[in-house]
Amino acid sequence: MTPLDRFSGHAGLYAQYRIDYPADLYDFLMTYVTNRQMAWDCATGNGQVANVLADLFEQVEATDISETQLLLAVKKSNIHYQQSQAEHTPFSDHTFDLITVAQALHWFDINAFHQEVRRVAKPGATIAEWGYGLVKAGPDLDKLIVDFYRNRVGPYWDPQRVHIDNAYSSLPFPFADCQVKPFTIRRSWPLDRFLNYLRTWSAVRQYIHENEEDPVNDLGDVLKPLWGETERELTFPVFLRIGKVN
Template sequence: MSTPFIDLFSGHAGLYAAARPTYPAHVIADIAALAPGRGQAWDAGTGNGQAARSLAAHFDAVFATDPSAEQIAAAEPAGRVTYAVEPAERCSLPDASCDLILAAQAAHWFEPRAFGTEVTRLLKPGGIVAAIGYGWWYVDRQVDAIVGGLLKQVEPHWQPGNWTLIDGYRALELPGEEVRLTPAAIHLAWERPQVEAYVRSWSVVQKLGEAVTDATFAALREAWPDGQKRHVTMPVVSRVHRL
């Protein structure tokens, strides 16, 4: 029995595309280097295609899928990238066609057994499946404390997938043998409105309504002047397996 698609992002696909960070180029390059070839990559749960566009620098063809038509509509076209509205649990690619399967900020929303079956069907011998994401993030002691108050407020409303990501994908089930990646992080020079947009893009904030952020954003305005850039660090979590 398939698990119905729980649509958490279609209603704010444009905000998601504008607010979410991209992965460091070396993270995508390190994963691509593990693949047995550079023919075909599948970016499952592509969202607006951030990781797919990075993969295009390393593979002849990138098939980027998402079950949300709105997310795919917000995706930026790129050479070698083909977008399609498909769930990660049922991909239209043929058997043994992929050198790499990537799920970027997405694997925690998949039905694990069905996705694992597709991974096993689609990967070539020695092929790589990688799940990467970013969970907790840091600015400085003052900002972290303010945002931490919001996190405590919304935690009871998180989906189980949120906890899978926050736990560093340790419980994620993937076929094959694990391969370790060098630890990495996303480093950003953001102004306060960029942090606010990122927080508004959270599925739990959209679920509860953006008013849930009012007190937090008011406190941030007191602590963080307009036009000031601060260093935002998002550690990259990863699970990589070779079939």
């Protein structure tokens, strides 16, 4: 199975405008972790999760299939980046105390990935998989954003996007002590910042590729009189599942 790379072509936008995750998610995650020697952040992208884990673990290994993303990733002395598929890694057996994958699991061959997790995890290690759903910007804007998401760029999403909409509920998670927990990302953004975030969506990039026009521009024209010159309070629903590798 050839891995899908939907983000190398706009790695700069991705590094600048993608959101990061709330502190309470990491606080909760660490209650599951016994040892803090080695962590693996799989599909690290711009390294935003690896960056946090580097302050919590002695060493962080961070992998991605995109060389371009890795070149732009956050650098710290105890983070080692390398290009690798999620399902086949260069790591030794029983290496990691924690394995994380954020907003990427739906791109994987999940059974092969979980088999690799079992190989490289220490006995009793923690596996955490999470993602986030469609942004909410307020009752006056949400219908417009949903229409853009489902109708304007909806046909350009990969089929795997359904797993985000379903909060990974249809994907297997064959690990012990499983717990599912929601979190919320809260941001205050001006309109331009929000529109550039939308431009990181893989469906928007595919739309631009096929039609040679940016659909976000039209949405921006509609949103501008409603958004105004001030910042808007935005929320992103986060879904996390966590368990133990036995």
